[in-house]
Amino acid sequence: MIPKKYEFITFAFFMSLFMTILMSFVITFINVGFSEMFFAQWFGAFWRAYVIAFPAVLTVVPIVRKIVKRLVAES
Secondary structure, three states, X not given: OOOHHHXXXXXHHHHHHHHHHXXXXXXXXHHHOOOOOHHHHXXXXXXXXXXXXXHHHHHHHHHHHHHHHHHOOOO
């Protein structure tokens, strides 16, 4: 098990991983369709996007949480 103190980094890792897999797959498919080189092209797009997505999630999530906290009423 991962210690609680690493919860945010673990969240950012998986959030960016799943979103990058999905988005790079869809965009690669839209741009080139399924070809012999699809998975090679997709993986190239995936890892390039992931090195941006992970630090972006680390940066953006705290900002989004603050915005949402201001917009959502207390119950």
